[in-house]
Amino acid sequence: MEDFLNYKRFADSRRSFLKKSSLGLGSIALSTLINPSIVSSQSILKNDFYYPDKSPHFIPKAKRVIYLFQSGGPSQIETFDFKPELVNWHGKEIPPSLKKTQRNSGMVEGQSSYPLVKSIFDFKQYGDSGAWVSDLFPHTAKIVDEICIIKSMHTDAINHEPAVMFMQTGSQLSGRPSIGSWLSYGLGSDNKDLPNFVVLMSKSDGGAQPLNSAAWSNGFLPSHHQGVQFRNSKDPVLFLNNPSGITQNDRKRAIDYINELNTYQQDFYQDLNIQSQIKQYEMAYKMQQSVPEAMNVKEEPEHVYKLYGEDAKIPGTFAANCLQARRLAERDVKFIQLYHTGWDHHGNLPSNIKKQAKATDQATAGLIKDLKQRGLLEDTLVIWGGEFGRTSFSQGRLTKDNYGRDHHPGCFTMWMAGAGVKKGLVYGQTDDFSYNVVENPVHVHDFQATLLHLLGINHEKLNFKYQGRRFRLTDVHGKVIKDLLA
Amino acid sequence: MVIDYIKNELYNQSEKIVTYQKNNKEEFEVWLSNEQNTFESLKKNKDRGLVAFYPFDKFRKKSDKKFLSPSGLSSNIEAKINEPEIKNGYKNKGLFINEFTNLTLPKKVGWFDQTDPFSISLALYPENRYDKAIIFSHCEQIRLGLKGYSLFIKNNKLNFIIARSWPQNAIEIETIDPIPEKKWTEVTITYDGKGHVNGLNFFINGEKAPTIKKGNELYKSILFKPNIHTYGFNGFRVGPMHKFKTFLNGGIDELKIYDIALSALEIAYKHDVTSFESTNLNFLNESRKILLKEYFSKNIDDSSIKMNNEYRSLRKKLMNHIDSIPELMVMGDTPEPRQTYLLKRGVYNEFGEEVFPNTPKAILNFDNNLPKNRLGLSKWLFDNKNPLTARVFVNRIWQMHFGQGLVSSSDNFGSQGNTPSHPELLDWLSTSFISYGWNIKRLHKLILMSSSYMQESTAGKVLQKNDPENKLLARGPRFRMSAEMIRDNAITISGLLVNKIGGKSVYPYQPDGIWDLSDKSWRYKYPKKKDENLYRRSLYTFWKRSAPPPLMTLFDAPNRDFCATKRTLTSSPLQSLALLNNPEFIEAGRVLAEKTLTKNYNSEDELLTEIFRKVTSRCPSENELNTLKKYYNEEYKRFRENYSKAIKYISIGEKKLNDGIDPLKTAALATVINGLMNTSEAVNIY
Incomplete structure (x- = not known):
């Protein structure tokens, strides 16, 4: 009930805007959540084409998302999908009848044998839920009762870029809007002076699979829905800093003059769009202060760094970005997309996965704890996962302490936590080899549908007409996995 | 031109060789008359052209898994072999292959271009039947077109490929008969260095093997x-390769590499010297005579050898010329069209009914005389009776000038699109466009010089209310410039624009790190150029699709993943920041300030009016001029109080400052220009 009241108040405060935008109150659409000041579109006065015209869906459980994307495809077998039976099969050839149930990549085509491999890391059960977690993630192990582990994810794509695109845009080919853009389009912004969809990339230790900026592109949606990368450089947002010789005070005066000149132009042309432009300049000026302020992690006290780990003090690390993500969540940024690369362990998996686990585990758990202690976990959805899983058989040679695993679309593990998600649930089941899903499969489109559902959106109704077709994040697929909802 | 010339020379040379061989029979007959000659010669030339020989009889252990196998020639260094299986071979010991065995020959052994003749012989022992396996390679991975040469075994038939990029620019031969399992077979491959598949041959156990040949000239x-x-690149290799299985449990022995194309006679001789020598060469046998003739012209006849060498060096010259020309890929039709099917529910291997090329009848019947390929399609598209093409195009040009088309859904003329606001106008524009020979420039002029276009864009209260979208065209257009126009306009009014047409893509200013979505050592790095190409039109900007130019995408340029006929124009604070702070725009403002100040002006009014006109194409009102004056003087005062700030500000950009300018005035005027360039009129078309 309280949620609903909040929602109502929120909508009411947008009343004056709605009148102006000719949408009318008859149908309080999702667009009631759009904050006009930051994302106002030039054409807003002449058509409602930019905004979904669907009736309200339902009260959202989550107001914002922090998506910890683990790019490269972390192995499910060494992390969450415990397979004791693989001990018996270790080193033995994968049964051909099993092998052919999944597509394998060309990278193992040259192999003459495909020996199964057990995890080199031990597993233990944790928390009240008794979820199995490997020794790689000692910190995540301590928060298993907060998270919902999905072991039965599966995808259509077998290579990185199409698989990342599929996860993030619902299509293997780049060009469609990413999840963050859909949310920005569908829900608008809750904050006044920060972008609605922020991307943070952690620097990797070299050789990781590259990312494609199309993964945070607006696709065919208007371009103000594109993800804005907050960069670990002196210009955290592109063109944010004043040129040399110009102080913030000078900038303020300049904007006053620009607005004065714009006002004359508006009088001359009777062009109402100029009003929107004047607003953008005021907003730009505000952003010049609010972005550095939001990014100023230095003001965080020592106990916070204890939570996220020492790495959080080094800008550009995953840990620093997790801390950054919490600060952005506090400031009501709707979609905070982190990318951590380096999970593509074709060879030397034991040592390489250790490195990535070490770089991410504490900060990930720290973020969950921090959000919880601040009451933010109640309306923030946190997602952890990559674009696909890895093969049960070894890529390259299996030795006593070394092996690799190739891409595997057939099953992989992700987890969600926070707003509206069942805590301490372990969902779905794979076979004894972690090769196929045998119970409660969750396709990428199902996952996306569930994500939208948690944000109050019916995935079948959020669409955009482009080149004669109405497009959706979930294309013509996807079903909400009700079992995951609290 | 040069290529034609060399090609002509090549033709003449080949004619010369043919004529020579036709006419010079005497020398051969004389040589042939002495039986002893041939044996002596074969014996003497036994190792002619041999550049590498690995008998795989000895293996020296270097470490746990690493071995070295010495060469049979003193000039060669040892071959490196990891994890060999050493067993009895074709002669003495042989190299057998497990899953992890790999061999590499020393650098540059077997380093042949397609203009070089070469031969490779080896003995092979297939353990079983192989679907497809790689035996040896001197090439790059298949994703790079198997560039080089490589030997495969497919259903135990042998397949040799020489490729620039297989299968298009490649030649290959395959034996018709498989080689036997669990038995040694001696295989020789010869290539004459003339780029044609006819010069490529297989010999099995000393005899020329029947083969299938494929491919055009390299x-x-x-x-x-x-x-x-x-x-x-790892040179000559044996062992698994990206995407190819290894010759598992198979054996390899007696590997020999020659830098000549061996003749059939030599191969027969080498295969079994004793039996060859014991059989009396039958000189009356015509086929034997042909072999001898080939041997003679390749080994004995100096003039013939010289002529063939000249032919090859001409080919090398030709190849070097062609190599230096950047290759442009074009689409072509396959000789036979590929069968195409409806894919059920879009699944790539779920074939439904077969489909054939055709066009929608509702638009225009496809003329039966036209071929059903891309040529036919383009003829159908530009048929004067085709009602769509001209309308769609004319509508796009209209959209370009008015911000929106006469059919507002310019990407959709179908049943779900919008109907035209002025159907007769659209028809008239289209038919006149066709009748003037699809003259695009004329079409632009026609639209730009129309009274509709030349109207003022001012919308009074009434029009604003009754026709907010300007569908009735009762006023001139008003819309925001495209990303490209915004940048081009700034560098044009400042005079920085380099008005060069065509050429390679260029790299204008771009914030650091945009391309660093990868940390791979081989990643592309944005070249920071400091040349005139900084000031070319945005149309020439290099476009990396995974990290497109941020200024362009901020101002709604599509990221080129999808075809877009129309852009949705937005405005956001990030755009304002770019217009305010992008060094490109700061530099343009400064250069315009410098230029304007070097002219003689009677008054500040005149100076400011001039810059206002440059940016907005009109004269300022009194209010506007007053604002500019106030702004300019304030800025001047500010910079006077802090000289170094002025210097910093006007030093932005690669364009050098003019000598003898007044830094304070320049800085002050430059900031005012930057302000003006941020107003609505500077980025919108009115």
């Missing part, structure tokens, strides 16, 4: 050249 180099797209 025209570019097949040698490895390192660049950002390659994955390194």
Whole structure:
């Protein structure tokens, strides 16, 4: 009930805007959540084409998302999908009848044998839920009762870029809007002076699979829905800093003059769009202060760094970005997309996965704890996962302490936590080899549908007409996995 | 021109060789008359052209898994072999292959271009039947077109490929008969270095094998050249390769590499010297005589050898010329069209009914005389009776000038699109466009010089209310410039624009790190150029699709993943920041300030009016001029109080400052220009 009241108040405060935008109150659409000041579109006065015209869906459980994307495809077998039976099969050839149930990549085509491999890391059960977690993630192990582990994810794509695109845009080919853009389009912004969809990339230790900026592109949606990368450089947002010789005070005066000149132009042309432009300049000026302020992690006290780990003090690390993500969540940024690369362990998996686990585990758990202690976990959805899983058989040679695993679309593990998600649930089941899903499969489109559902959106109704077709994040697929909802 | 010339020379040379061989029979007959000659010669020339020989009889252990196998020639160094299986071979010991065995020959052994003749012989022992396996390679991975040469075994038939980029620019031969399992077979491959598949042959146990040959003449180099797209090169290799299974449990022995194309006679001789020598060469046998003739012209006849060498060096010259020309890929039709099917529910291997090329009848019947390929399609598209093409195009040009088309859904003329606001106008524009020979420039002029276009864009209260979208065209257009126009306009009014047409893509200013979505050592790095190409039109900007130019995408340029006929124009604070702070715009403002100040002006009013006109194409009102004056003087005062700030501000950009300018005035005027360039009129078309 309280949620609903909040929602109502929120909508009411947008009343004056709605009148102006000719949408009318008859149908309080999702667009009631759009904050006009930051994302106002030039054409807003002449058509409602930019905004979904669907009736309200339902009260959202989550107001914002922090998506910890683990790019490269972390192995499910060494992390969450415990397979004791693989001990018996270790080193033995994968049964051909099993092998052919999944597509394998060309990278193992040259192999003459495909020996199964057990995890080199031990597993233990944790928390009240008794979820199995490997020794790689000692910190995540301590928060298993907060998270919902999905072991039965599966995808259509077998290579990185199409698989990342599929996860993030619902299509293997780049060009469609990413999840963050859909949310920005569908829900608008809750904050006044920060972008609605922020991307943070952690620097990797070299050789990781590259990312494609199309993964945070607006696709065919208007371009103000594109993800804005907050960069670990002196210009955290592109063109944010004043040129040399110009102080913030000078900038303020300049904007006053620009607005004065714009006002004359508006009088001359009777062009109402100029009003929107004047607003953008005021907003730009505000952003010049609010972005550095939001990014100023230095003001965080020592106990916070204890939570996220020492790495959080080094800008550009995953840990620093997790801390950054919490600060952005506090400031009501709707979609905070982190990318951590380096999970593509074709060879030397034991040592390489250790490195990535070490770089991410504490900060990930720290973020969950921090959000919880601040009451933010109640309306923030946190997602952890990559674009696909890895093969049960070894890529390259299996030795006593070394092996690799190739891409595997057939099953992989992700987890969600926070707003509206069942805590301490372990969902779905794979076979004894972690090769196929045998119970409660969750396709990428199902996952996306569930994500939208948690944000109050019916995935079948959020669409955009482009080149004669109405497009959706979930294309013509996807079903909400009700079992995951609290 | 040069290419034609060399091609002509090549033709003459080949004619010369043919004529020579036709006319010079005497010398051969004389040589042939002495039986002893041939044996002596074969014996003497036994190792002619042999550049590498690995008998795999001795293996020296270097470490746990690493072995070295010495060469049979003193000039060669040892072959490196990891994890060999050493068993009895074709002669003495042989090299057998397990899953992890790999062999590499020393650098540059077997380093042949397609203009070089070469031969390779080896003995092979297939353990069983192989679907497809690689035996040896001197080439790059299949994703780089198997550039080089390589030997495969497919259903135990042998398949040899010489490729620049297989299968298009490649020649290959395959034996018709498989080689036997669990038995040694001696295989020789010969290639004459003339780029044609006819010069490529297989010999099995000393005899020429029947083969299937494929491919057109090779025209570019097949040698490895390192660049950002390659994955390194390991020379002549045996063992598994990306995407290919190894010759598992198979055996290899007696590997010999020659830098000549061996003749059939030599191969027969080498295969079994004793039986060859014991059989009396039958000189009356015509086929034997042909072999001898080939041997004679390749080994004995100096003039013939010289002529063939000249032919090859001409080919090398031709190849080097062609290699230096950047290759442009074009689409072509396959000789036989591929069968195409409806894919059920879009699944790539779920074939439904077969489909054939055709066009929608509702638009225009496809003329039966036209071929059903791309040529036919383009003829159908530009048929004067086709009602769509001209309308769609004319509508796009209209959209370009008015911000929206006469059919507002310019990407959709179908049943779900919008109907035209002025159907007769659209028809008239289209038919006149066709009747003037699809003259695009004329079409632009026609639209730009129309009274509709030339109207003022001012919308009074009434029009604003009754026709907010300007569908009735009762006023002139008003819309925001495209991303490209915004940048081009700034560098044009400042005079920085380099008005050069065509050429390669250019790299204007771009914030650091945009391309660093990868940390791979071989990643593309944005070249920071400091030349005139900083000031070319945005149309020439290099476009990396995974990290497009941020200024362009901020101002709604599509990221080119999808075809877009229309852009949705937005405004956001990030755009304002770009217009305010992008060094490109700061520099343009400064250069315009410098230029304007060098002219003689009677008053500040005149100076400011001039810059206002440059940016907005009109004269300022009194209010506007007053604002500019106030702004300019304030800025001047500010910079006077802090000289170094002025210097910093006007030093932005690669364009050098003019000598003898007044830094304070320049800085002050430049900031005012930057302000003006941020007003609505500077980025909108009115």
